[in-house]
Amino acid sequence: MNLHLIRHTSLDIASGVCYGQSDVDVSANFAAECSALSAKLDGIQFDAVYASPLQRCTKLAQALNLGEVQEDVRLKELHFGDWEMQPWDSIPRELFDVWAHDYAHLSPPNGESFTQLYERTKMFTEEVSCRLRGKNVAVVTHGGVIRAMLADALNMPLKGLFRLVIDHASVTQITLSDSVPRIQFVNR
Secondary structure, three states, rough: EEEEEEEEEEOOOOOOOOOOOOOOOEEOOHHHHHHHHHHHHHOOOOOOEOOOHHHHHHHHHHHOOOOEEEEEHHHHOOOOHHOOOEEEOOHHHHHHHHHHHHHOOOOOOOOHHHHHHHHHHHHHHHHHHHHOOOOOEEEEEEHHHHHHHHHHOOOOOOOHHHHOOOOOOOOEEEEOOOOOOOOEEOOO
16 A cells, blocks of 8 residues: 655644644645645545545645545544643743653643554554555645654654654655555655
């Protein structure tokens, strides 16, 4: 299975705000970014299209017109709990530092850990790869989900995943065949 992981376009939100699973809308650059993404995906026939149910992903999935879109809650971004829609600078530094030191296992207050995101993402990938072996699958989702899928494919620890930069309106491809996943490209 070829997983084409498409990160949503830029958002209509001030920089420096923690938004995670908040349903933030796309920016005024949506049409241009969508057009650039369409060119990157031109010529690929998708057998299935999945999207996070957050509007920034569903709008993009519909606009790309890659096929019937199936929403899946497992594709949502990390839930930052009480930190959602707060400026990062307003989060008490001592709380943030503890979380940042072990975000794989710790969650923000009333949020989820990266391990929880990883587990739900892994369940999605395993389920879809069983049903769509050898097929092209588009997944319109978030940076955290793409990082989790890369970590699984590379068998790497979750600590340090935020070192991977996943650009808005980018495509990352993972091929899952037999027992050895392959990263074809990142941020195309």
